[in-house]
Amino acid sequence: MTVSLDLSRRPAPQPGPKSLAGLSIPALKAEMEALGLDPKQAGMRAKQLRRWIHHFGANDFSVMTDIAKELRAALGEKYILSRPEIADHQVSKDGTQKWLTRFAPGVEGESVYIPDVGKAGALCVSSQVGCTLNCTFCHTGTQALVRNLTAQEIVQQVLITRDALREWPSSMEDRLLTNIVFMGMGEPLYNLDNVAEAIDTISDGDGIAISRRRITVSTAGVAPKIPELGQRTGAMLAISLHATNDELRNELVPLNRKYDLKTLFEAIRAYPGLGNTKRVTFEYVMLKGVNDTLAEARDLVRLLKGVPAKINLIPFNPWPGSPYECSDWETIEAFAEVVNRAGYASPIRTPRGRDILAACGQLRSESVKVRASELRRQQQEAASS
Known part of the structure; x- marks a missing residue:
């Protein structure tokens, strides 16, 4: 006898209790009102x-x-x-830590803690799972966009790191986590409402208490949203630049076809509060034979004229199947010297977390991919065979 089950009437799975961890003050107040408190009481309890x-x-x-x-x-x-489930946690030999956080079934994002960056250490947070920009040098760009992260999910990445570093309460001295950088998965300005709400929560002096001056938002160049970012958040601005002319930038950063360099720099100059104490950080990944000539260094200096700026030169971090190589160290140093002589700080960013694919441009996580732990097992088996 064949038995068939009618699954069409199976009740939908019931969601579990909602976590309050990571919610903003307005969101907490709304929850207290939903619990039956009057607005005044709800505000106090929030x-x-x-x-x-x-x-x-x-x-x-x-x-x-x-x-x-x-x-x-x-x-x-x-x-x-409680915080979201940590699907994987890796620690690099240089102390960098990477978390793969499962926010919901099929929704997983990566965040990276980098020691000895900023005042003491920086957390690179994701604002989206996946990305739509398809920058050719970036591993995240090879993953389709799953969805925007909520403000709560962005803040929860900070809570997970604080838990791991045992940095509660927020007022404790000699903290290891002092800076937040929106340089993880996704384009923050395509999720600006949630990013702005998250920054409000992260910078709240009675809460997580990380100053807005220690929060940096990096964009590939969503020009119309750049001044709005400054007006709404007061955060520091970083631009993922990587080329000094439209032809090359169209190839490396396809968003440039929509917002070219002229449009981008008009938006940058409109960023509120720019000056010697609030400079724009320009990120420039060094790609061998692509964008690393001394002529391009001089073009970069001309492009930045009149913009309070510093330049982070980023040695390209390889990932499986990447089409580029990192510039030779001597080439990077010569490039930096040209920029330095023009009066711009141009530190060469030391690659961190390469061994766990946690370095700049290496983040990528899909629920369908082989887990990082399985990849490590395969690599170990291959090395021993």
């Missing part, structure tokens, strides 16, 4: 929750001693404080 969750790193409502037991019990019945 601020208390913000301090416990984002200043002390609380992951249990029972520790919130200035909130009534009855409300704590009600919160515990409806909400949780």
